[in-house]
Amino acid sequence: MEATSNNWFTNKYPIGYALSGGFIKGFAHLGVMQSLLEHDIKPNILSGVSAGALAGVFYADGNEPHKVLDYFSGHKFQDLTKLVIPKVGLFELGEFIDFLKTNLKAKTMEELQIPLIITATDLDHGRVVHFHKGNIAERVAASCCMPVLFSPVKIEGTHYVDGGVFMNLPVSTIRRVCSKVVAV
Numbered sequence: 001m002e003a004t005s006n007n008w009f010t011n012k013y014p015i016g017y018a019l020s021g022g023f024i025k026g027f028a029h030l031g032v033m034q035s036l037l038e039h040d041i042k043p044n045i046l047s048g049v050s051a052g053a054l055a056g057v058f059y060a061d062g063n064e065p066h067k068v069l070d071y072f073s074g075h076k077f078q079d080l081t082k083l084v085i086p087k088v089g090l091f092e093l094g095e096f097i098d099f100l101k102t103n104l105k106a107k108t109m110e111e112l113q114i115p116l117i118i119t120a121t122d123l124d125h126g127r128v129v130h131f132h133k134g135n136i137a138e139r140v141a142a143s144c145c146m147p148v149l150f151s152p153v154k155i156e157g158t159h160y161v162d163g164g165v166f167m168n169l170p171v172s173t174i175r176r177v178c179s180k181v182v183a184v
Contacts, residue, residue, distance in 0.1 A: 013044035013115075016178035018171040019052025023036035023146070026051020027069065032184045044180065047052035047130075047170040049119045049163035052184070053143040057136055059105045060114040071103045081150070089151035093141045097153075100137035109133050118143045119163035119170045123152055129168045130173055 012056050019029050029052055036042070058068040075171035080099050081091040106112045109132055117133040120142040131139040134155075142153040142160035152159035163170070 013174070013178045014180065015041065016045045016047065016174040016181045017043040017045050017056070018050040018169060018174060018183045019046065019056050020169040020184060021050030021143075021162065022168075024050055026055055027085055029055035029184050030059075030065040032067050032080055032182075033059055036182065037065060040110055041179070041182075043114060043182070045115045045117070045174055047117045047119070047173040048143070049170050050144050050146075052170070053116075053118045053140050053163065056116050057100070057104065057112070057118070057140050060112040061106050061136075062071040062113045067103070075099070084151065089145075089147070090149055093145060093153060096144075097137045097141050100140055104136055106136060109136055109139065112136070114135065117173050119167055119173060120145075120153075120160040121163055121165040123159040123161055125158075128163065129160070130170075134153045 008128065017033065019150070033055070046056040046060050055068065059065060059069065073169060080096040081093060082095055083090065084092050115132070118139045120129055120131065120139065122129045138153060138155050142155060143163045145153050145161045147161045152161050169183055171181055175181055
């Protein structure tokens with residue numbers, strides 16, 4: 001399910017993109033990726049945190065960056081979240097997880113067209129984790145789960161929140177396995 005280092009990758013990738021967190025400004029990742037694509041620069045591996053994980057998963061799933069915004073047009077924040085009586089967060093991400101399951105072709109990280117590493121924060125053990133296997137929707141939601149605003153996402157009994165808590169730009173996640181890293 002998770003790994004704490006990048007030793008699980010034995011390939012050397014020519015180009016990797018490290019996509020940072022940043023809430024709504026994370027959609028800027030799509031513009032950068034689109035521009036690079038138009039210059040025939042394509043990543044061989046992606047690493048994303050929070051909004052970067054969201055942009056990265058749609059790209060790794062085979063979508064052109066300029067088309068990703070189409071998935072979100074017509075959806076309001078309220079469509080993708082559920083207001084709850086606060087215990088640990090104002091909103092739950094169940095609807096967001098359902099949205100991802102509906103709009104992504106791949107259901108597991110292993111099915112993605114481009115390898116993707118999603119960074120999240122393990123609240124129960126106070127550490128950074130890097131997902132590279134398993135259910136995509138849950139792992140993206142965990143990486144995007146800003147503390148206090150959203151209730152933690154529970155995966156296999158462990159509570160996860162935004163990867164940006166400890167690591168907002170996941171360059172080190174892929175640095176040793178890439179000849180070049182583009183950090184956004």
